[in-house]
Structure formats: C-alpha cells, structure tokens
Amino acid sequence: MMWHETDLVEGPVPMWSQIAERLRRAIEDGTFRPGAVLPGEAELNRRFGVSRTTSRAALDHLETEGLIKRKSGRGSIVIEPRVTRPLNRLSSFSQDMRVRGLQPGYNTRSLQLTIASPAVAAELKLAPNSPVLEIDRVLLADASPMATSLTYLAPAVFERSGLPTVADLDGGSLYAWLKDVAGIALTGGHEKIEGAIADAATARSLGLKQPAAVLVCHRTSWALANLPVEHVILRYRADRYSFHVGLAQS
Known part of the structure; x- marks a missing residue:
C-alpha cells in the first residue's frame, strides 16, 4: 500500500506520527531512495487535511531519526542509512559493510615505517622509539567515504611476512x-569512542562540509597471549555510522 492511498485515522495515535510512520515505511521499502525529495508540507496538508504544524512535526521527526535532511529551498531529502556496529564484537570494516549489503573499498594514502609516538608505544607495549608501520587509509562503502583510518602495526606483525603493499591494502x-599472510588472528581488543568536530583535512577526505561531526574511535587489538598487534584511530562520519551495545540490569 502506498503512503498516500488511505486517509489518516482518528484515535490515540497523533496525526503527525501516522504521517511520519507512512513516510518511514516508504523510505524503508525503497519508494523514496537516498537523494529523493519527500512530499513537502503543502502536499501533506492537501492530501491528509492537516495543518502545517502537523506536517512539519512529521518531517521534523524523520529528520531527528536521521532519515532525512531538510534543506531550505530543496525540501526534505532522504539520506543514506546509517551503518550500525555492535560494540561487543571485534570485526573488520569489510565485515561490517558486507553484512549490510554494502561493498567495502579502500584508498591507501600512505604506507611507511615510522617511530612510534609515546602514546602508540604504550598501547602496543613497545619500548620508546620502536619502529611501527603506519597506514593511512580512507574506508569506503559503495565507493562513498565512510571513515578515515590511521593504523599502527607492531614490528612482530611483519617480521616474518614482510610489509603489506598498497595493492594489498587497497x-x-x-x-x-x-x-x-602474517598468520596473526586477532582475539580481542578494547575501544574508546568520542564525538568531535572534523578538522579541515578529515572533512575533505570524507566529503563533509564544515562544521561536521565525526565519531572518533581509538582501538587496540591483540592476538593470543594478549599480545598487542594493532592500534588504530578511526574517524567515522557521524551521519552514516552509529554504535550499539546490549545492556543487562545489574
């Protein structure tokens, strides 16, 4: 049933909520795809016989849910859905994307041996001035920038296998x-996530207009015997990515 085919129902559910629910289902079933413009307030008013305040409340609610972006002169535009990742599972970006039917991609901007900063050395449990491999990449979903990734690998990772190439990483x-290749299976890790405003370089890499919010993830992963392998700083587009975790009552 199309979103506009039946009238609204008088009852306990507010009119604005009924309109929002119909438009939400139309977005989810592909009637309105990312980039499409939803019916405006005037059209909703005419179709359902509601006030401008009611139609505006419905569209405002969809924007709050992160389904649309309202732009002056352009209307209510459907945006790409957020990717949601559980916080209690260690998974790769590739796994996260494929589970959601998205094609992962990578753009390696630099690959170099460098000296670990004190913070990175502490995370990887290395001596001061130890060498690490630094990998700077942009992570893509269906060719659209999703995050930047600055990764540091401990020397033990590539002592036997050698360094990965840009072709490997892309x-x-x-x-x-x-x-x-390296024969290292990650078994666990810890992660800290915080909100931030993207700097100019990050905004350019992610195709964002400043000021723009990003989710900054600091993750250290380890292999058997709790040997730290990787420390990575990820900056995710806050409009495309979210995290969730299950809770139990104590």
Whole structure:
C-alpha cells in the first residue's frame, strides 16, 4: 500500500506520527531512495487535511531519526542509512559493510615505517622509539567515504611476512591480510569512542562540509597471549555510522 492511498485515522495515535510512520515505511521499502525529495508540507496538508504544524512535526521527526535532511529551498531529502556496529564484537570494516549489503573499498594514502609516538608505544607495549608501520587509509562503502583510518602495526606483525603493499591494502581487509599472510588472528581488543568536530583535512577526505561531526574511535587489538598487534584511530562520519551495545540490569 502506498503512503498516500488511505486517509489518516482518528484515535490515540497523533496525526503527525501516522504521517511520519507512512513516510518511514516508504523510505524503508525503497519508494523514496537516498537523494529523493519527500512530499513537502503543502502536499501533506492537501492530501491528509492537516495543518502545517502537523506536517512539519512529521518531517521534523524523520529528520531527528536521521532519515532525512531538510534543506531550505530543496525540501526534505532522504539520506543514506546509517551503518550500525555492535560494540561487543571485534570485526573488520569489510565485515561490517558486507553484512549490510554494502561493498567495502579502500584508498591507501600512505604506507611507511615510522617511530612510534609515546602514546602508540604504550598501547602496543613497545619500548620508546620502536619502529611501527603506519597506514593511512580512507574506508569506503559503495565507493562513498565512510571513515578515515590511521593504523599502527607492531614490528612482530611483519617480521616474518614482510610489509603489506598498497595493492594489498587497497584490495581487501587488513584483518584478512593479518590472518592469511602474517598468520596473526586477532582475539580481542578494547575501544574508546568520542564525538568531535572534523578538522579541515578529515572533512575533505570524507566529503563533509564544515562544521561536521565525526565519531572518533581509538582501538587496540591483540592476538593470543594478549599480545598487542594493532592500534588504530578511526574517524567515522557521524551521519552514516552509529554504535550499539546490549545492556543487562545489574
């Protein structure tokens, strides 16, 4: 049933909520795809015989839910859905994207041996001035920038396998390379996430107009015997990514 085919129902559910629910279902079933413009307030008023305040409340609610972006002179535009990742599972970016039917992609901007900063050395449990491999990449979903990734790998990772190449990193998951080439399977990690305003370079990389919010993730992953392998700083587009975690009552 199309969103506009039947009238609203008088009852306990507010008119604005009924309109919002119909438009939400139309977005979810693909009637309105990302980039499409939803019916405006005037059209909603005419179709359902409601006030401008009611139609505006419905569209405002959809914007609050992160389904649309309202732009002056352009209307209510459907935006790409957020990718949601559980916080209690260690997974690669590639796995996150494929589970949601998106094609992962990678753009490696630099790959170099460098000296670990005190913070990175502490995370990887290295001596001061130890060498690490630094990998700077942009992570893509269906060719659209989703996050930037600044990764540091401990020397033990590439002592036997050698360094990955740009082609290796552009062609697939770093976690897959660690397992298949370096022989290292990650077994756990810890992660800290905080909100921030994107700097100019990050905004350009992610195709954002400043000021723009990003979710900054600091993650350290380890292998058997709790040996730290990787420390990575990820900056996710806050309009495309979210995290969730299950809670139990104490």
